[in-house]
Structure formats: C-alpha cells, structure tokens
Amino acid sequence: xxxxxxxxxxxxxxxxxxxxxxxxxxxxxxxxxxxxxxxxxxxxxxxxxxxxxxxxxxxxxxxxxxxxxxxxxxxxxxxxxxxxxxxxxxxxxxxxxxxxxxxxxxxxxxxxxxxxxxxxxxxxxxxxxxxxxxxxxxxxxxxxxxxxxxxxxxxxxxxxxxxxxxxxxxxxxxxxxxxxxxxxxxxxx
Numbered sequence: 045x046x047x048x049x050x051x052x053x054x055x056x057x058x059x060x061x062x063x064x065x066x067x068x069x070x071x072x073x074x075x076x077x078x079x080x081x082x083x084x085x086x087x088x089x090x091x092x093x094x095x096x097x098x099x100x101x102x103x104x105x106x107x108x109x110x111x112x113x114x115x116x117x118x119x120x121x122x123x124x125x126x127x128x129x130x131x132x133x134x135x136x137x138x139x140x141x142x143x144x145x146x147x148x149x150x151x152x153x154x155x156x157x158x159x160x161x162x163x164x165x166x167x168x169x170x171x172x173x174x175x176x177x178x179x180x181x182x183x184x185x186x187x188x189x190x191x192x193x194x195x196x197x198x199x200x201x202x203x204x205x206x207x208x209x210x211x212x213x214x215x216x217x218x219x220x221x222x223x224x225x226x227x228x229x230x231x232x233x
Contacts, residue, residue: 046156046216050203052149056186057142060198063183068194154199156217158224161189163197172197174224180217187214 052060073079077086095115102110142148150166160173178190187203187210188196204210 046213046220047153048199048203048213049151049153050200051151052198052200054142054149056198056200057149058138059184059186060188060196061138063186063188063198064194064196066183067190071193154197156220158220160224161197161217174221177221180214180221182210182214189217 076082098115098118099110102114145166147165147168153164155162155164160171161177163170163172172189172191176191178192181188181190185201187199189199190196201207201210204213
C-alpha cells in the first residue's frame with residue numbers, strides 16, 4: 045500500500061480548475077457544431093444580423109443613419125459591461141464554492157493498493173477501482189488522476205518532500221494501475 049496525506053489550498057484548487065479547462069480545450073470536439081471555427085462563424089453571422097437590426101432600428105427611430113462612432117461606442121460599452129458582470133459573478137462563485145474546513149480543502153489521505161485508490165477526508169471516504177482512473181498526468185505543479193475527461197483527483201506538490209518523491213509516487217501508481225489489468229492467478233481471463 046502506498047499512502048500520502050495532503051491538503052489543497054485555494055490557489056491549488058484554482059490551478060486544478062485551470063488544468064481541467066486546458067484539458068477540455070485540447071479535447072477533440074464530439075460533433076461538427078462544437079468545433080471552434082464553426083462556433084466563430086455562427087457568432088460572426090449572428091453579430092452581423094444584430095448590427096443590421098440595430099442600424100435599421102436607429103435609422104427608423106431617429107430618422108437618420110447610425111454613425112459609426114455611436115455604434116462602436118455602444119458595442120465597446122456593451123462588451124465591457126458584459127465581461128465585468130461575468131467575471132464578478134465567476135469570482136464570487138469560485139470564492140463561495142468551498143469552505144476552508146470542508147472536504148475539498150480539508151486534509152486528505154490517499155491510499156493506493158492493487159485494487160484501486162481510497163481517499164479519506166473529513167467525513168468522507170471514496171474508493172476508485174483502477175479502471176476508473178483514465179490517466180495520470182502532471183499539470184500546473186499538480187499530480188492529476190483523471191476520472192472523467194474534465195474531472196481529476198488533484199494532489200498538490202506539498203504532499204511530497206521533493207520532485208523525486210512525486211515522480212516515484214506517480215510511477216508506483218502507474219505500476220499499480222497497469223498491474224490491475226493483468227489476469228490474476230487462478231483466473232480464466
């Protein structure tokens with residue numbers, strides 16, 4: 045059995061969120077309309093239609109065509125207001141998402157065995173069989189055990205006394221995962 049104890053900080057939790065976002069952005073889209081080029085073209089077409097509607101509406105309401113400076117100023121103010129609102133909402137949500145003494149930011153004990161992983165935290169014990177662990181990677185100084193395309197078990201660098209210990213622990217976990225797929229003595233698999 046291989047065991048470590050660790051505690052995530054808010055900054056490490058943010059690093060995990062960014063690593064998950066980066067992984068999802070690198071993932072191949074499932075359908076044609078999820079491709080960035082298709083989405084950009086759809087957004088450009090919708091923006092063009094919006095500009096035409098606004099131009100016609102202003103021309104009809106004021107009896108004169110819209111000036112380019114008026115349009116540009118309106119678009120810039122709209123983009124700034126929308127972006128500021130989204131970022132304020134996002135940071136407020138991230139700040140209130142976890143408690144400092146809760147199971148996410150509290151102390152964790154991770155045990156790796158031939159059957160899988162067991163993670164114990166405040167009032168929680170979770171078991172993962174090795175087939176659930178899709179991949180083991182490192183990103184943003186975190187050791188990440190991916191259980192979904194965008195969800196991982198994040199282990200901070202503070203769990204290890206040195207980069208060599210982190211590498212050694214990762215190698216042990218990868219060996220346990222690899223050996224879990226092998227047939228056992230006496231099985232017919």
